[in-house]
Amino acid sequence: MGPLEAAAILLAGVGAGTINAVVGSGTLLTFPTLLAFGYPAVTANVSNTIGLVPGSVAGAWGYRRELVGQRDRVLRLGIGSLLGGAAGGVLLLVLPAGAFEAIVPALIALGVLLVLFGPRISRWVAARHGDGGGEHWWVWPAVFATGVYGGYFGAAQGVLLMAVLGIGVADTLQRLNGTKNVLAAIVNAVAGVIFAFVADVDWLVVALIAVGSVIGGLIGASVGRRLRPAVLRGVIVTVGVVALVVLLAR
Template sequence: MSPLEAVLVALAGVAAGTINAVVGSGTLITFPTLLAFGVPPVTANVSNTVGLVPGSLSGVVGYRRELGGQRSRVVRLASASLIGGIAGALLLLWLPSSAFDAIVPALILLGVVLVLLGPRIQRAVAARAESRGGIPDHGVWWVWPAVAAAGVYGGYFGAAQGVLLMAILGIGVADTMQRHTATKNVLALIVNAVAAAVFVAVADVDWTAAGLIALGSVVGGQLGAGVGRRLSPTLLRAVIALVGITALVVMLA
């Protein structure tokens, strides 16, 4: 990899880390960049996943203020992401990628729709839950299995996992979008770390590419936290929807 290519890969990592901290889908930037510089697809996928883990951690640190008071919720939902991420990583080893090709675009589209309709759906969910005693701090009953399912998806494919998580949290958990973003970052980190561990164990990693992406994504994680924190809930929903639609178009193409 030439010096110019190395700089561009690191910059792609910055952009991916920034996007991941706010919503996710930074892979849509780094993965094509590695392919453009001649990294084989499988190696690019593996190296990209490994490289983005430090950036995910950076996003968690950047949003640590919004995690305040969420300890019990995060611990509960983290177990769902851990189990789902392991299951998804195992499916990655056992199943051909074509197994999920048909359902992935549908899941992303569903996530975008749920994010856009989130406030209206959340009001209906809250009203129903209120008649039964209110929404628990960790969310309505289906949030845990939904987060686990998103973990399976994230462990297997990864792209647009954040869109799905924001939809689940936005509808099933009574809290602000910014605090949901902080929770989403923790859950996505767990899933990504599990997938990266599997990749390191069973596949070849281009450590130069992974290191450059890691360096850039750490910087991007801090930038994303600063930018995302300034977005209004409406604008944040619009950003999430735009990223999700972009991911959908890329996958269908």
């Protein structure tokens, strides 16, 4: 690995950590970056997932004030994320590599669409907050399903989680964003543990993304919340579209 490649992966990790803490679509930066440097799709995915774990933890730590009083909710929904992330990680390893490479363009397209329509989802979420208190029964199964998706691939996992939590749980969006960061960290961590033992991992890539994502996670939890969302979405969508074009042209 040359210095230019290492620097690009490190910077992608910083961007992913920042975006994951604020919005949740950082994989759409790191994964295409690894593909551009010639890493096989499955190796890029598992290395990226492990590398983003420290950044997810850093983002959750940055939102610790918003997490006060949410212990029971985080523990309950965290079990769903744990089980879902494990199931998604196992699916990635059990299914043929060709199956993952075939479905990756569709997953990236889904991630881009979720980011693109993020403002509409947010408005819908905000409008539903006047529907009363409590937590709808379907939130736990939906968090589990999101965990499966996150363990398998993970792009825009945070957008999905915010939609689920915002529509199904009566609380402020900032507090729910803190919950989202913890749940995403759990999914990445459990899938990462599975990958670390049985998958083809590039540990230098993991280290670069990990360092970058920790820096980005701390930035995202503090300064990042003041960045213009349209700028972040524009970057993510652009990178995702480029990745789609590259993958479909191969």
